[in-house]
Amino acid sequence: MNTNMSPKWKLRKNLPSYRLVQTALPAQSLAYILTIIFFLSVLILLYVPWQQTTMGFGRVVAYAPLDRQQVIESPISGRVVKWHVHEGTRVKKGDPIIDISDNDPNFINRIREEKNALLQRLEAARSREDNIRSRILSLRSSMGSAVNAADSRRMMAKDRVRASEQAVDAAKAALKTANLNLDRQKQLWEKGLTSKRTLELAELDHTNAETGLDRAKAAYDAAVKEERALNSDTGKVQQDAEASINDAKASLASAQSEVARVLEDLPKLEARLSRQENQEIFAPRDGIIMRILVNPDTQQVKEGDGVAILVPDAEDKAVELFISGNDIPLVGEGRKVRLQFQGYPVLQISGWPETAVGTFGGVVKLVDITDNGSGNFRVLVVPDRDDRQWPSSRYLRQGVRAKGWIFLNRVSVGYELWRRFNDFPPNLPMDDPEMKSLLDENGGGDKGK
Template identity: 30%
Template sequence: MNAIKKPVGEQVHYTTADLLQTPALGRNLAYWCAGIFTALLLALFLPWTQNIRSDGTLTALNPADRPQTLPSVISGRVERWHVPEGQWVTKGDTILSISEVKDKYFDPALLTRLQEQMDAKQGTQQATNEKVKALAKQIKALEAARQFSLNKAHNKILQTTYKLRSDSADLAASQTDYKIAQVQLERQDALYRQGLKSLTELESRRLKFQETQAKLLSYENKYASTQQELVNARLEIQSLNAEYAEKIAKAQSDLSSTRSYLFTNDGEIAKLQNEISSTRIRSGFYHLRAPQDGYVVKALKAGIGETIKEGEAVATISPRQHQLAVELYVKPMDLPLLRRGQEVRLQFDGWPALVFSGWPGTGFGTFGGRIAVIDNVGSQGKYRILVVPDKKTQPWPEALRLGSGVYGWALLQDVPLWYELWRQLNGFPANYPETGNSTQTKNKSEIKNNNADETEV
């Protein structure tokens, strides 16, 4: 083989070196990986808006504007529907007519018969009142008669006492006459024995003594009889008291019984009045009327002849004018992060949207809102918040209807993306709002305003 000979100093070109160069595809891939890594690294320092996500429904802010059911106050049977579903009704319009299902109210003349019972009871009450007055007069008459009889008995006692005193004086005089006659008889008998008096005079004195003795005995009997009359007069007072006490007690017993019957009759009259009023009011519940203006959106008892229980709903009414609000439920750990007036982004069902929750300004199809109400009491482990439209942003669609689904997220503080990823990986909560500076600023402004007011005064 002959060797290749080149002149000295001439450059030699080798093709193998050209074949060993780095391919262009590898270089491009390396460039792309470096660019993507750099972009991702820079993206970690982009601002990210923390948020709280929750599902909810569309409702009305005022409870009176929310759809409400129309219940039946009484049980009954459906007789006629006066409006179809979707009909606009005003307050007081008749929606449904029902009839009775209780046998107590089947009588069409029930009010008339109850009124007749009322009239009869009132007549009985009037007669009972007259009886009460008559018994009261009878008691007064018995008391007056007792007093009159007692006065009469006292007068009789007084009269008998005076008579007893007179008889006592007569008895004392008769006893004195008896003693004198007895002394005269003894003296006459002594003179007769001495022969100074005749037998005729002695016998005359004895006759006079016997007359005096008989008179004494008569006065003694008369005195004893008068004493007995006095005792009987005093006993008669006690008898009169017992007799009239029995009569008055019986009259008072009759009066109490009559008053008791009167009170019972008053209770029955009040019960009848209550029943009449309840029946009249009940008759007004045979026609179910709209409690407010709105649309009859759904009939819950549609069939004619269906029975309805007390308090059972028969239809749903939705008001026309209402202020829309979104009802969201958040977890207890997210509740301290929320405050009234805080911004919320909303996505409604049926409206297409492109959402970047961390960059709310880059998406479209979402609508703004502000937190208006935060409940203080939880329900099933969550707390409810009400979100109203934000007047500073795009208005909500007019075609929204109550009850449609809503997806919302409350916007919190802006943090770097790397911090948010680190927080999510560790399961830490979002940053709590800093209220200290705002509170201090508010207190300073209040103090400043108070000082200004004092200066003006």
């Protein structure tokens, strides 16, 4: 008996059933080789380049907001009378879509009468304004004439005062002369050198001179009082004229206010009239009527209610994708995008875009500065001119669902797996000035040197 046999060989020799459940040597070798290949593949994949992407879902829209789906609204309240289109009808700009009739058939006529009355008010207010302006000019002219006349009377009174003053001086001189003559005649009378008659005449002249002085003084006082009165009258004339002018100006302001009120009410009335007259709604742009929102016959609509949905013809297409805020720091204008449109078969491996089949190229044109309320950000993607053209409008209609992969950074497969397992965001660009500043503050800049 060979004592050098291993326990394994002893079991095979003594237990035939054990030999039946053992793996064949070629299979064991193959398993070892596959295991080694698996681990080598994993090690190799850890260093294989990987294109980081962030995926978003969205839809096809028109690039210009005016070319996007829009609701045609009713400009007035009324009743639907006639439809000129049906769902799917292609319309040109200005084509009739629907006729609406007001519930009151005489409403337009009443608005027109109200407008005519308002225009008459405007004409009367403007006429009153012109008349008041003419009155102000006349008052100013008459005020000048009245003030000039009052000044002339005042100057005449001043001349009379001056003349009365001279008359008083003359009367004083005459009285002085009469006094001298009376004294001389008295002396001569006492000496017997003159007659009684001459003395009496001298006394009469003296009395006349005193009377003349009193009369001159009275005339002077009257002239002074007249001058004062005329000075006051001149001020009163000017104040009365200015009061009349101010009253006319107040009337002018009232007329101007009336004109302003009418001019304020007139556009509103014209807008109401224009809306009421616009009882036929026309297509605002070329496009297709997608939906009719009201019943074709006699349905009541209010002002501002939607009557139809128009999808305008748009050549410039875009895709709006919604991206998670976890990846949004690296999404910026100019990033490349691969797009899959609903209904097109596609093969896409996000990490190796070179192998993509059935996708179309795009470029990020706009990233919203705020989310949509759910933590996702809207990204607007336009066609990449360096890639193949997107499908025509016949196949790529507005609203078609789309899926997009926005290219971020190139990393290794190992790093990408580690990032995804830990739910970390993609690498932030280290050449960003804000990142450099943050690293310098935390000491990262020194470590990197």
